[in-house]
Amino acid sequence: MAKVVIKDSPYNLKKAKILDVKTLTEKEKLFKLVFEDKTWLDFEPGQFIMVSLMGIGEIPVSICSSPLNRHYFEICVRAVGKVTNSLHKLKAGDIIGVRGPYGNGFPIKSLEGHDLLIIAGGLGIAPLRSLILYSIDNRRDFGEIHILFGCKTPGELLFEDEIEEWSKRLDIHFACTVDRADPDWKGNVGLITSLIPGVDIDPLRTYAAVVGPPVMYKFVIKELLAKGLPVDQILLSFERHMKCGMGKCGRCQIQNLYCCKDGPVFTFKEIMDMAEAL
Amino acid sequence: MKIEQYKLLEKSLLKDFINSLIPIANVYAPVSKGFNNYVFQNIKSADEVSIKYIPTIIPPKKFFLPKKENILQFFIEDELKVEPVTEYENLIIFGVHTCDIAGIKCLNMVLSDKPKDTAYLIRKKHVTIIGIECNDYCDEYASCSFVGAHMPTTGYDLMFTELSEYFIVHIHSSKGMDIIEKTDIFKDASIAQLEELKILRNNKMKIFNNEIPTERRYLPDLFDRSFNANVWKELEQKCLSCGNCTAVCPTCYCFDIKEEVDLTLKAGERYRVWFSCQLDPFAKVAGGHDFRKERSARQRHRFYRKFRYHIDRYGMVFCTGCGRCSRTCMAKINLKEVLTSLIRESEAKIWRKWL
Amino acid sequence: MSKPKVAFFDFACCEGCQLQVANIGEPLIDLLDIVQVVEFREVMSEKWDGEFDVSFIEGSITDEHAVERIKKIRERSKILVALGSCATIGGVNGMKNSFPLEEVGKYVYGESYKFFPTLQTKAVHQVVPVDYFINGCPIYQPEFITVLKCILQGIPYYVPEYPVCVECKLNENVCMYDRGLTCMGPVTKAGCNSWCINNGNICYGCRGLTINPNTEGFKEVLKKYNIPEDFLIKKIEMYNKCKELD
Ligand SMILES: Cc1cc2nc3c(=O)[nH]c(=O)nc-3n(C[C@H](O)[C@H](O)[C@H](O)COP(=O)(O)OP(=O)(O)OC[C@H]3O[C@@H](n4cnc5c(N)ncnc54)[C@H](O)[C@@H]3O)c2cc1C
Ligand code: SF4
Ligand code: SF4
Ligand code: SF4
Ligand code: SF4
Ligand code: SF4
Ligand code: FES
Numbered sequence: 049m050a051k052v053v054i055k056d057s058p059y060n061l062k063k064a065k066i067l068d069v070k071t072l073t074e075k076e077k078l079f080k081l082v083f084e085d086k087t088w089l090d091f092e093p094g095q096f097i098m099v100s101l102m103g104i105g106e107i108p109v110s111i112c113s114s115p116l117n118r119h120y121f122e123i124c125v126r127a128v129g130k131v132t133n134s135l136h137k138l139k140a141g142d143i144i145g146v147r148g149p150y151g152n153g154f155p156i157k158s159l160e161g162h163d164l165l166i167i168a169g170g171l172g173i174a175p176l177r178s179l180i181l182y183s184i185d186n187r188r189d190f191g192e193i194h195i196l197f198g199c200k201t202p203g204e205l206l207f208e209d210e211i212e213e214w215s216k217r218l219d220i221h222f223a224c225t226v227d228r229a230d231p232d233w234k235g236n237v238g239l240i241t242s243l244i245p246g247v248d249i250d251p252l253r254t255y256a257a258v259v260g261p262p263v264m265y266k267f268v269i270k271e272l273l274a275k276g277l278p279v280d281q282i283l284l285s286f287e288r289h290m291k292c293g294m295g296k297c298g299r300c301q302i303q304n305l306y307c308c309k310d311g312p313v314f315t316f317k318e319i320m321d322m323a324e325a326l
Numbered sequence: 327m328k329i330e331q332y333k334l335l336e337k338s339l340l341k342d343f344i345n346s347l348i349p350i351a352n353v354y355a356p357v358s359k360g361f362n363n364y365v366f367q368n369i370k371s372a373d374e375v376s377i378k379y380i381p382t383i384i385p386p387k388k389f390f391l392p393k394k395e396n397i398l399q400f401f402i403e404d405e406l407k408v409e410p411v412t413e414y415e416n417l418i419i420f421g422v423h424t425c426d427i428a429g430i431k432c433l434n435m436v437l438s439d440k441p442k443d444t445a446y447l448i449r450k451k452h453v454t455i456i457g458i459e460c461n462d463y464c465d466e467y468a469s470c471s472f473v474g475a476h477m478p479t480t481g482y483d484l485m486f487t488e489l490s491e492y493f494i495v496h497i498h499s500s501k502g503m504d505i506i507e508k509t510d511i512f513k514d515a516s517i518a519q520l521e522e523l524k525i526l527r528n529n530k531m532k533i534f535n536n537e538i539p540t541e542r543r544y545l546p547d548l549f550d551r552s553f554n555a556n557v558w559k560e561l562e563q564k565c566l567s568c569g570n571c572t573a574v575c576p577t578c579y580c581f582d583i584k585e586e587v588d589l590t591l592k593a594g595e596r597y598r599v600w601f602s603c604q605l606d607p608f609a610k611v612a613g614g615h616d617f618r619k620e621r622s623a624r625q626r627h628r629f630y631r632k633f634r635y636h637i638d639r640y641g642m643v644f645c646t647g648c649g650r651c652s653r654t655c656m657a658k659i660n661l662k663e664v665l666t667s668l669i670r671e672s673e674a675k676i677w678r679k680w681l
Numbered sequence: 682m683s684k685p686k687v688a689f690f691d692f693a694c695c696e697g698c699q700l701q702v703a704n705i706g707e708p709l710i711d712l713l714d715i716v717q718v719v720e721f722r723e724v725m726s727e728k729w730d731g732e733f734d735v736s737f738i739e740g741s742i743t744d745e746h747a748v749e750r751i752k753k754i755r756e757r758s759k760i761l762v763a764l765g766s767c768a769t770i771g772g773v774n775g776m777k778n779s780f781p782l783e784e785v786g787k788y789v790y791g792e793s794y795k796f797f798p799t800l801q802t803k804a805v806h807q808v809v810p811v812d813y814f815i816n817g818c819p820i821y822q823p824e825f826i827t828v829l830k831c832i833l834q835g836i837p838y839y840v841p842e843y844p845v846c847v848e849c850k851l852n853e854n855v856c857m858y859d860r861g862l863t864c865m866g867p868v869t870k871a872g873c874n875s876w877c878i879n880n881g882n883i884c885y886g887c888r889g890l891t892i893n894p895n896t897e898g899f900k901e902v903l904k905k906y907n908i909p910e911d912f913l914i915k916k917i918e919m920y921n922k923c924k925e926l927d
Contacts, residue, residue, distance in 0.1 A: 049413045054448065057410030058441040059397045059596070102400040102408065103587040103594050104836055128612040130836050137835075143406050262615050289611050291583045294441050297601075298580030299608060301627070302617075304635035323553065324617065363855040383853045393851045566867040566895045566902065569843060573850035587830055589711040600851060605843040606893055621895065654850075656858045656867065656902050 058294060061100055061145035062087070067120055068140050072206050075127050076171070077136055078112075080120045084143065089121045092153030093178035094257075094285055094313045098293050099123065100145030101138075105131040108290040108308070111149060112174040114181035124174045124206065150293040151312045154179050154257060154283060162281075163191040163253045167268055169198050169240055169260020173206050175285055175312075176259050180214070187219060194221045194247050198240030198260070202226050202233045221247070240264065244271035251276035257313075259285040265326050269316055282316035286325070327523070332515035334492040339511050344372035346509045347418050351454070354389065355420040356382055366419065375421065380464040381648045385426050385576035386419050390433055390449055391600075397445065397583070398596040412445035418454040418505075425468070425648040427457055427482050428475035429576025435640045436579060454501050459487040461526065462533055467649030469662050471534035473542060475646045477527065489522050538665045542643060548672055549634035553626070557667045562622035564657045569602035571651035571659070572628060577644040578602070603627050629664065685734035685833065688720035689764075690754055692740030692747050693774050693802070697819040698765030699723040699739055705822050712826070715833065733758040735832055738811075741767040741774040741923070742803045755809040760832055763805040764825075766818035770889040771804040771923025773818070778802055778922045804923050813838055818887035818920070821873040841871040844891045845884050849875035857883050863908050865916055868894040890921050 054060075068080040083089065089097070091111050100106040113122035127136045138144070164183060168176045183190050195214060199205050205224070215222040223243050225236035236243065240260070256272050258265065265284060272282050288300035288307040300307035302324045305314070319325035335343060347353045348370065356379040357367040364379040366386055384393075401407040434450070437443040459478055460470075470476040478485045483502035486493045494515060497503050506512055540548060572578040582601040587594035601608060604624050609617040618624050632645040645661070652660040689699055703724050705712070719729035736758035742751055755761055766772030778801050805811050815828050831838040841847075845866035849856070852875055857864035865886030866878065877884050890896075896917070900910050 049415050051411055051413050052448065053409050054412055054444045055410065057397065057412070057444050060410045061398070061408050063406060063408075100596075102402055102406060102596075103585060103591065103834060105585065106583060106596070126612075130839075132612075134836060145406070145408060261613070262617075287611055288617060289607075289609050291581065291598075295439070296436065296443065296579070296581075297583070297598075298603065298631075299582075299601075301603075301635075303630070304638055324623075359855045361855050361859045363859060365853050383855070384850070563895075564898055564901065566898050567844070567893070568846035568867040570846050570850050570856075573847065586827065587834065589708065589715060589826075589830065591715075591830065591833055602843075602847065605847065606891075607842045654856065656856070656906075657898060658902075658905060 058292075059147070061147050063143050064146045066138055066140055066142045066144065069138065072124065072208075073204055075204075076124055076206055077127075078122055078124050079135070079138075080122050081144070081146070082120050083146070088118065089146075089149065091115050091121075091149035092156060093182045094153035094175050095149040095151045096175070096293075096312065097123070097146050097148035097150065098290075099131070099135070100147075101131055101134050102145060104134045106145075106291075107131045108150070108293060110175035110178070112177045114178060114185055116182060116185045124171070124177075126171050148293065150308055152310065154285075154313055156182070159183075159255050160189045161191070162255050163193070163249060165194045165196070165247065165249055165254050165256040165272075165277075167196045167240060167244075167256060167258045167260070169264040169268075170200065170204065171206070172259030172261070172264075172285075173197060174259075176257060177207060177210070179257060184220075191253060192221065192249070193219065194249060195223070196240060196243045196247065197222075197224045198226070198243070199224075200227045202230050223247070239267070241267045241271050244268065244275065247275075249275065251281075252278065255281045255283060257283045257285075262287070269326075279320060280315045280317040284314055284316060284319070285312045286314065287312070327520050329515055329517070329520060331497050332520065332523075333495045333497065333506055333512040334515050334519060335486075335495060335512055336492060337488070340377070340486075340493060341372035342511060343509065344369075344375060344420060346511075347420065347505070350505070350508065351416040351418045353418045353420055354386075359383075377421065377458065379421070381423065381425065381650050381653070383650075383654075384574060385429050385648065385650065386422055386455075387429060387433055387576050387579070389417060389419060389453055390430060390446060391437070391579055391581075394597055394599045395445065396595045396597045399594070400596070401593045403592055412448055414449045414452050416452045418456060420456045422455050422457045422482065423460055423464070423648075424457060424478050425470045425475045425646040426576055427455065427478070428470075428473070428646040429648070430455070431481045432577040432636075432640075432642060432644050432646070433579060434481075435642060439640070454505065455482045455484075456502075456505075457482040457485040459485060461488060461530065465649065465653075467652045467660070467662070468647055469537040469645075469649065469665075470647035472536050472538045473643050473645050473647045475648075476530065476534045487523060487526065489519060489526065492519060494519050494523055537647070537662055538669070540665075540669050545633050545643065546637055548668060549630060551672050551675070552668050555668055555671050557664060557671055558622040558626045560667075561625040561659060561664070562620060564659055565604070565621045565625055566657055567604045567606070567621055567624065568656070569604045570654045570656075572602040572604055573600060574650040574654050575632075576646050576648060576650070577632065580608075603631070625659070633665075684715060684717040686719045686729065686731070687716045687735045687737070688718070688729060688733045688758075689723065689737045689739065690720070691722065692738065692751065692768070692805075693743045694740030694765065694767040694772070696723060696739065698767075698815075698817070699737075701819045701822055702737075702764075702825060705825070708826055712829070716829070731757075735760045735762060737762045737764045738768050738805050739764045741771050742800070742805060742808045743774060743777070744800050748800070748808055751805065751809055760812045761805075761809065762813040762815060762828070762832070763811045764815050765820050766816060766887050766889065766920055768805045769814045769816045770920060771802050771807075771926075772887075772920055774802040775804075775920070775922030776918060778925070779918060801926065802923055803926060807923065807926050814840055816840060816870060816888035817873055821876055823874065824872050842892045843871055844894075845869045845871045845873065845875050845878070845888075847871050848873070849878050849884075852879050854878045858906065863903065863906065863912065867902070868896060868899050868917075886916055886920055888920075890917065890924070
């Protein structure tokens with residue numbers, strides 16, 4: 049057996065340095081990253097990267113910063129298992145491996161000139177934050193922007209400072225709800241679907257972007273259809289088990305679609321007849 | 327048929343030919359393991375080889391996409407060092423049947439699709455494929471003629487076909503030519519043998535008749551109608567989710583990526599290893615949600631990967647008809663029977679609509 | 682950093698798993714470079730009265746005395762590892778649970794059974810929390826090393842959630858069913874690299890049932906091979922009886 053180093057291997061990693069770690073909630077941390085070789089991560093909102101901790105594992109994570117931010121990129125990680133818990137132990141200055149970006153991201157070109165209805169459940173805010181920040185940076189390219197954000201409890205609310213800021217802006221309609229309130233909570237209580245009937249949108253001018261836990265999609269889509277949104281203007285980003293990120297390992301397959309390559313963002317139209325999608 | 331592309335080998339000289347390969351490269355050939363099981367294995371002498379064999383336990387995909395393959399090596403001393411690697415060897419696979427050649431063609435399609443799998447392409451460059459044509463069925467599990475994999479077409483360097491007196495050898499690449507030129511045991515073919523080959527192929531069309539009661543071109547239609555078929559539900563009870571059917575399939579290439587450090591905990595390797603859509607962790611995500619929980623849905627996925635999805639993506643049926651999945655299944659889930667039941671169920675539905 | 686302090690303790694078992702560790706061969710020297718063994722009855726007489734970084738527990742919990750002892754060990758251990766089938770799933774000791782305790786006592790100790798109070802057999806995690814599981818009867822040495830590395834890296838070890846057949850096929854063994862034998866591989870947790878089959882034996886299911894076994898389907902398979910159904914029940918009970926207490 050001859051052994052060779054293959055620099056152009058699609059599994060090759062780039063070293064990224066952690067600039068800063070910010071604790072957002074009990075389970076989520078925000079990591080600010082730069083590539084060690086000072087190159088720039090070119091990506092679209094909604095794309096993801098594969099993050100490696102050598103000797104521990106590699107996982108798909110959404111990029112949650114704005115693609116226009118030329119200083120660093122960010123990921124928001126929930127500690128759920130082997131790699132994510134180990135990531136949470138890292139601090140500024142530590143090095144991780146990154147490959148990507150992967151996936152299609154949100155179709156920015158089609159979104160431009162339209163109103164946006166952004167619906168995030170829990171950690172689903174991560175990829176959507178990238179879209180939100182992008183649309184704020186290019187505010188004039190979009191019409192109305194509505195953001196609906198739902199969490200289980202107030203303690204799980206991510207990006208609190210930013211939410212505060214978004215909710216104060218006059219050019220963004222922001223609403224937030226929790227499934228279960230605590231005594232200090234003054235906002236809405238109830239599932240995210242309860243917010244949808246109340247938003248004032250022109251359905252034909254609006255693109256909805258929805259990301260959340262698996263159970264959320266069916267109910268949200270029902271509400272959106274009731275509102276009169278066309279099926280090809282409902283954008284959904286899916287989570288699946290992913291190993292390669294490039295349509296090979298088969299883990300992320302949704303019938304004939306690869307979530308990693310053809311997605312993770314799909315229009316409802318593309319998947320509405322697929323039993324394995326929702 | 328261009329006569330220059332054909333050579334003849336006396337039947338009695340086949341062993342000499344195989345032995346002549348051994349100094350050139352590592353030669354792998356079918357070796358009997360007893361109980362009608364065969365394995366492509368490194369041979370040191372032609373005596374080990376079973377010229378007549380039914381498809382091996384694992385197909386030759388193991389040489390192209392190894393069961394377990396290092397993809398990165400890393401060192402975590404003071405500074406992190408990561409190197410993508412691969413391993414390859416110069417090897418000759420002797421005695422590959424046309425179904426398995428079809429399987430390699432499927433893998434080629436997927437792994438040279440962008441982004442290209444560099445490791446696969448490097449290994450592939452170093453493999454020489456010498457085929458042996460089946461003049462008759464290996465056994466009752468085969469459905470190679472349904473998918474058109476029973477005749478040699480492309481995808482090999484040399485192809486041996488047994489005629490009455492000789493093996494006639496089709497030279498299909500310069501790699502193949504090099505091997506032929508290394509020995510002087512081959513003779514030129516004459517028109518008579520080419521005629522005999524043509525007759526043999528015509529005869530084969532009678533022996534190999536379509537094993538499934540439909541035609542290949544109707545597969546997309548059939549499968550588009552069958553997503554909710556009862557056939558899948560029946561498999562729910564039967565299948566043990568052992569993953570044998572996918573491990574042995576020449577066109578299954580799904581994998582897992584894992585890693586292991588050495589005892590210093592400072593260096594290690596990331597590797598990919600074959601995995602299967604039949605197994606529990608395959609489609610589970612954080613939070614425990616399993617996107618393909620039922621055995622019926624997993625079996626359905628397997629069949630759609632073979633007969634539907636890849637037709638759209640790669641324009642090819644991803645079944646070679648080798649019959650391995652049926653042979654290996656202790657629950658006796660049989661590919662030919664499943665397809666036949668699907669057709670029956672689908673026909674019944676259509677009839678009901680008309681009556 | 683000082684080396685982690687490691688100890689081995691045995692409960693109701695044959696001590697075969699500890700023997701596997703002691704006989705691990707060449708890697709043992711490297712292992713001793715990274716850990717300090719402070720208690721290991723099988724190979725040394727020393728005792729340690731401080732805290733253990735890692736305790737390996739062999740054997741199942743079968744009487745009150747053992748319950749007290751394992752609780753004390755748990756209190757003194759940062760990480761507790763169940764080692765071998767007796768500890769991870771109750772193992773063969775669990776067969777005792779198929780009979781009334783009195784009957785078992787009489788069978789083993791005769792009329793003086795009352796002086797030997799006994800409990801239903803339990804796996805270690807059924808008495809105290811367990812951090813890592815190393816299945817097998819006996820354990821598979823390479824898996825022991827893998828788990829130890831995970832412990833030292835501070836990451837979990839996931840026991841494979843698929844059956845032995847998966848590893849067996851990668852090893853390209855001739856299937857026992859082709860040889861006319863019955864094998865528990867299809868319903869048994871992998872992780873042993875199909876050790877027994879590689880060596881020409883059937884899998885007798887020592888690592889316990891896989892997480893989602895299709896036992897009904899397996900019975901159908903046995904029927905096809907004309908194997909009586911209670912063969913399966915017996916084989917499953919041989920190692921999995923304690924599962925009922927989970
Ligand atoms: C496109 C995409 C974007 C994502 N974005 C984010 C994000 O922005 N922030 C975030 O915190 N998480 C994100 N995730 C989820 C994240 O990848 C998983 O939480 C992570 O893989 C779990 O790894 P672990 O080693 O910590 O867990 P493990 O200890 O390996 O396992 C815990 C659970 O996670 C499942 N799991 C393991 N590996 C994967 C995998 N590769 N893909 C999916 N599930 C897996 C396992 O089946 C298991 O149930 C995203 C996932 C996808 C597919
Ligand atoms: S070999 Fe048979 S029992 Fe095993 S997973 Fe495949 S179909 Fe199911
Ligand atoms: S599905 Fe079965 S018959 Fe078809 S290629 Fe795979 S193993 Fe062979
Ligand atoms: S399936 Fe067809 S091509 Fe393959 S070994 Fe059998 S007869 Fe030959
Ligand atoms: S020998 Fe046993 S473990 Fe191996 S494939 Fe056959 S049934 Fe499965
Ligand atoms: S093959 Fe079966 S019996 Fe042998 S070690 Fe593995 S699980 Fe135990
Ligand atoms: S992650 Fe491998 S195919 Fe999508």
